[in-house]
Amino acid sequence: MSLSSTPPNLPVLPDLTVAPDGLDETAWLDVIHKMDEVYQQLVRDEIALEEKNAQLEQSQQFILSLLSSMSDVLVACDSQGRIEETNAALRELVGQDEAGLRGRSALDLLADEDSVQRLREVLGTWRPSRGGAVLEIQLRDAQGQSVPVDLNCTPRRNASARVVGYVFVGRPMGEIKRAYQELQRAHEALKQAQQQLLHSEKMASLGRLVAGVAHELNNPISFVLGNVHALKKYTDRMATYLQAVHAGEPPALLAELRQRLRIDHALADLPSLIDGTLEGAQRTTDIVNGLKRFSVMDREDREPVDLNAVIERAIHWVRKGTAPGFTIHWAPQPRCLVRASAGQLLQVLMNLIQNAYDAASARSAQPELWITLAHNEREATITLRDNGPGIPPEHMGRLFDPFFTTKPVGKGTGLGLSISFGTIEQHGGRLTAANAPEGGAVFTVTLPLLGAEPPAAAS
Template sequence: MSEKNAPIDVTSPNAEDAWVSVIQKMDEAYADLVHSQVEVEEKNAELEESKLFFDSVQSSMSDVLIVCDQVGAIQRVNRALERLTGKSSEQLFGVHFTELVDSRYLQKVNSFLTQIKLQPVKDCELELKTQEGSVPLSMNCSPRRNHRGRLVGMVLVGRPLGELQKAYIELNSAHAELKLAQERLVQSEKMASLGRLVAGVAHELNNPISFVYGNMHALQRYTDRLSQYFDAINEGQSREALREMRESLRLDKLIKDLNSLVEGTMEGADRVKEIVNDLKQFSSSQESEKQLFDLTHVIRTALHWIIKESKRPIEVVEKIPDKVQAFGHSGQIHQVVVNLIQNAVDAMSDSSRQCLELTLKQSDYQIEFTVTDSGPGISEENLSRLFDPFFTTKPVGQGTGLGLSISYGIVSEHGGVLEIKNCDPQGARARLVLSSQEPADV
């Protein structure tokens, strides 16, 4: 038996010492107890503080938080979920989390418990049942493990999509409105250039129409003469009388003429059709697919109309090979070409020498079109503003200031280049680069 645990003989002379030592031990034990008590209290205060900290973090979260056990029974929720469902955490305790989810999404959420064993679920869109009906949420779900790494449940964090979705819908409709406004602008610019060209177009239409009209008059007269002759045949007139009639009505010349009259009329009608077709390029607001089109034709028609409308003696140097094809929307590129040529012609309105040079070159798949004028060129301060919407130096009715900005948009959308520079010693040159091939990444 050790000395420490030996019974004390209270009659022995050492008894007093023994009591003293007992009391000392008791004192020590008491001091230890007091010390432990203080430590426990301190730890308790720390715990309390961190609980308050986590509670405040949880309750200030706007995302909803649901902590479940391994079968999906709710163990804890935050204030955001209480607010959303209108139920307290006590009411929600033990409820299976799927009971909070709109029945349309049950299949999705039922698989959460198995899915998280493989990987966390991210941004799963579902709807929670709330007092005010279903609320859309984007839900993330992660496994919850204990200190040994064993799966003990899961943590669901959901972000209400209401606000996000509302903002998204508003953004979408603003975008659609902007697109519509932009389309209207493009269209009105087109109409403005068409308005300027209309006088020339009307004149151009007049020509073929007037000779179709003239031919029809001649045909009408011919029909009268032929009817007279056929009537005479029907009446049984003599061969001699008929021969004389044929001569006086000049029927042989008439028959020879008929062919060329019909041909001429057809030509006139074809020309009208061509003009109408050219005009269609202005009115086509929406085009379907990009495709290969005859850029030479687009340039020549644009040039033809603009020169006609200008009614000025412009010297035109045209270095344009036949049938150069570009890839894109022909109507849109027509709008760009019309604007570049029109700008060049406008720029020369006060110049003594009015010379317009157009070139078109193709190397491999790249097509380069240039329009050079002998006008005054562009001042340094205006050069940087050329492509700004509504920038114009022209009087009202002649310029919208939209031509180059719209052209730039069209050319960029075609993956091309559009630039304008001054030339030495005078004038300006617009350069348009397009491709004759569909871009590989489209």
């Protein structure tokens, strides 16, 4: 047996190679063997003890790091309320070190008598449950000011489940208030941004309307303007001729002046000019009245609306505004009435038609759209199918999500379909999307017929 290397903290054994006098050599070898076993066991125990010490030190360091990193204040005390352990957050708040706090009563940390009384009830008469309790107390900070703290009190038990102390964990309410105020500010900013985006989307829809209106108003206004110029010219000629008549000019001079000013031609042309001007003015009035009926985006009034008229007006405005070359296959159907806001339905259909044009233009040189209207005893269904690329499967589930868009930056907010979806739901209907078997996307708008709408939609 070699004893040349011995672990630290173990005694160095004497030379055992020579048996003591009077002891049999065999017995002596047995003694040496047993001593070797004992020594080896001592070595193993020493190594195990060192490993456990290392693990214990690691655990202590881990617990200390947890306590130091906590932003909430923590106090651990015995059953009498004497402080046994604190964390860095509490020591920083009260302005004292660990040595100055250890052994003191937790009541010394409180700033008012009400808080002292509440904590005394916990330490004295309260029979703690495993879940603990919550107290609102006032701590005294390093400057002597009161700091409101929402304190969670939990019993600390030993191995036999006997309460041996308490753990108090709390967060200063000032931090919570600041966090809440920041959350409120962020929420208000988000609501304001949402309102701005909604306004932007509505202005985009209104812009398409205005573009169509401006294009359509141009013809009758130009016609009226041309007629007014002609009438002014004829008026000047008539005034010149009448001045000569009233001045008593000779008949020969009046005849020559009548022929030179083409008075007879002007008199013959006046009825058609007046009729044309009236017709242009009436056409302008009709356009403005149509705009009043259909272009008010925020009207909430519900009234009987013929879906044929809304569809035709939506097609008309989109074509006049941004898609003059859009081929739309549509045939009016028998009168189909729903109770709705005509302006809101117009916005929905214009958005769907415009989206169909944008999608089809990206794929085909000749974008086309097929619109059908059908109904049963209870519902009317509008189907819009384009010849675009269709809807990718990965986009199908997000199509009506706010701010989701596949258009380039600056080309859309991603709110059009979301607003349309919400508008149709408010009318008691449904808006769905799918891909057509023959290609392209299909959007379906379903609305309850007049007299068959559910109570929520009717109200």
